[in-house]
Amino acid sequence: MERVPAWGTLPRMLRAQAAAHPGALVVDGAVRLTMQDLREQAAVAGRGLMALGVGPGDRVAIWGLNDASWVVHAFGIWDAGGVIVPLSARYKGFEAAEMITKTGAEVVVIGAGPGGAALGDLLPPLPGVRHVVGFDEVRQRGGGPRAAHEPGGVPAGAGVLDVEARALAVRPDDLCEIMSTSGTTGTPKGVMLDHAQVLRGYWDWAEIVSLGPDDRYPVIAPFNHGFGLNAGMIACVLRRAAMMPIGTFTPDGLMALVESGKVSILAGPPTLFYRLLDELDQRDRDVSSLRVAICGAAAVPATLITRLVERVGLERMINAYGLMEGTVVSMTRAGDPIEVIASSTGRVVPGIEVKIVDLEGEEVPAGERGEILQRGYGVMRGYWGEPEKTAEVVDSEGWLHTGDIGVLDELGNLSIVDRKKELYIVNGFNVSPAEVEALLLREGSLAQVAVVGVPDAVSGEAGCAFVVPRAGASVTAAGLVSWARANMAGYKIPKRVIVVDELPANPNGKTDKITLRRLAQNRGTG
Template sequence: MESVPGWGTLPRMLRAQAAAYPDTLVVDGPVRLTLRELREQAAAVARGLMALGVGPGDRVAVWGINDAAWVVHAFGVWDAGAVIVPLSSRYKGFEAAEIIAKTGAEVLVTGPGAGGAVLADLLPPLPVLRHVIVPDGVRRAATLTASELAATGEGDTGERDVEARALAVKPDDLCEIMSTSGTTGTPKGVMLDHAQVLRGYWDWAEIVTLGPDDRYPVIAPFNHGFGLNAGLIACVLRRATMMPVGVFTPDALMALVESGKVSILAGPPTLFARLLDELDRRDWDVSSLRVAICGAASVPATLITRLVERVGLERMINAYGLMEGTVVSMTRAGDPIEVIATTTGRAVPGIEVKIVDLEGKEVPAGERGEVLQRGYGVMRGYWGEPGKTAEAIDAGGWLHTGDVGVLDEAGNLSIVDRKKELFIVNGFNVSPAEVEALLLREGSLAQAAVVGVPDDDSGEVGWAFVVPRSGVRVDGEELRAWARENMSNFKVPKRVIVVEELPANPNGKTDKIALRRMAAGDIS
């Protein structure tokens, strides 16, 4: 594998790429940007931020849907030597305010939300904020527009100052504070530095074979580690053309794949299940697609098999990563279909993986346990929370992921569940992911999600929320009857709820907290 070039930092990487390939199109959509234009516009943003008093290591929050402005402002933050704090465009005002206050971000760059409204309008009064940057054409009290920010500090002196600041950034300086999804409590701020992000996503892109001829819709939100690092940054690293997707809908994505000649597509299982539904409804032209990357805590084997057979891809890649550990494992070229369908592949270079039992002892190949990871990709810690950092990363440098997995004899890693999502029925441990995979074998379902629900008789029972395949009618009791015929009795869901779609959290994964709330409301 080719080693990452010796850029060391994101500002140096952008400058090197723009100098060597100035006219390469790196952003396509309503606004198109070449590498030269991205570098020039990012430097103007950095100059404006510096004029506002942003210094090295200061935090700058960015809040908006995926678009070209987000890309420019991200690189502007890094050029200024600052740390980006991405905020989910799904946040309400108080959720955004909590992250801003927690990280001490004094500048907020904000754009439109999914509905088109300017997100800054949702923000409650926040004393820590000194400046709010809004899109052009929007005027609010105590704000600057994006153009006004870029015009601040113009002149030769400002340009020299930006270059000096950008080149002074060090590889071990923080570049991101990423919020965890918050599915297990208050979101924590994951700290990542320039060097580990550059190496992690250079290697990721090489395994994916992402290159200058590729057209890649970035569907995962830029506020999430995958959207920002395996999307925005990876495209600039490899000179691929990113196509920021602000609001995902299955039919709009299919139209983009067809008209935009998309070659790389990445996302959680829910995205690909919807894609297959669209192909069942209409004969879309997806012949330009050559690589698909599907990664999550668990990926149904039937979903991957259907994708390979239906779309006719050159490569189907399964991968595993997490906010705190960047890229952990990936399948490789030449892996047989059963490896791609049932595992997330082998650890990437520079990363170690082991599986341990409840006492922390390593288990033999083929046995379940918690996935531990060590290497360059492990986060620097949680922002302002040394106690929680120590709980997550032990004295030996191992990150305790909270995921339950199995390593086979060849080192392929299978993620079978979240440690905290297991529930107990009559004394038996039940893995929601296992039950979901079994339900999908029945054939009538596009998606399934299982959660544990308190029960007076059994302690806990499983409830399954299922989405039928396009044009298929699903009866919950008939599905339970099939489950009784094909599963151990303690795995059979007590209730099957048929829904049109599963709720998703800001990272695009199924929101099981929302499903538990739905179940609790039904019980009460």
């Protein structure tokens, strides 16, 4: 495998790519950017952020839908020596505020919201935040459209020197991102990753995928999601592929996207590819440009892979396993038989070790299930400001305890068979039951809430909330769902709410979620 070039940091990588390939198209959509465009506009954004007081290591939150401006300002944050804190555009105000406050971000950069929503209007006043600014204002402060002599303008000559010096001073072991991840505590944690590990992880990922300069790759996963940011946006710049930022994805537009956009790389859950095949069955469309499909799922039905190869003419279907705390762990490879891709997430990537251990922490033989432990360059630097929680998952020997249950076969293929944690996944998004419970309790009429994830034909899994009303309160499932839609990100909203008099308890006095999960499955989530 070709080693990652000795860039060391994202700012140096962008400068090297722009110098060697200035005309390479790297962003294609409503706005098109070459590598040189991105490098120049990121420097303008970096100057604007410096004018706002952003210094080396400062956290800068960015909140908005996938678009070219998001890409420019992400690289602008890195040019200014900052650490990006991506926020979901689906967040409501207090959800965004939680991560901003946790990381101590003093500058929040805001782009477009769903349906044209003005995201800045949703953010409550936060004592530590000095600036809440839109993309345009950042560029103006950086000497973009606004002349140097106008209010807020920056002398172009001095600004260029300042941002170049700042960008080149960034070190490989400096943090580049703090990503929000759900946990069983109900409070999102901030996963710290540095420049060197992100560059290496997604250079190797992109090489295994065979992502290259001729590819057109719609980034459907939001940029605030680890896959969208790292295996989407950054991977495209690393490999000079044309990313197509998708602000709001609709399954109805999938075929048009693939056909008219001449998409060659497509990533998503199995339901995405079933939808593509269903549309092909109804109408003959030209999808001959599509050559690689990437599906990060515990299992991919063999029939799906066969149909994609035969009907679409795919060169490869790739399955993979990763987690925010450990970046890329394992991937299937070219030449793997369908049964390996369907039943496993392939072998570990270079530089990563994996072992399977039992409840006592002892390694188990091949073919036996246990918790997946991972060690290597991809393991996070820790949870921001939470050394105790970091120590709970990364042991003294550097092993990350993933909380996922898996099996390694004799050839080293890793299969994911269960999750030790209670997290469930809705359309590719990790959802913490405890977080959803805490959010629902803010509604005010509930005494207790318990949320479980159950299988769902559309989203993979869905949330089912069992709620106990407070004394004298009148609670309806429809009313709670309506409140959730107004106050929670869409993927966190329970698909079903069941009002009960009390929650079942196990012998230890804790809520018996095994019983609740069984009840939810018996009653359905539709």
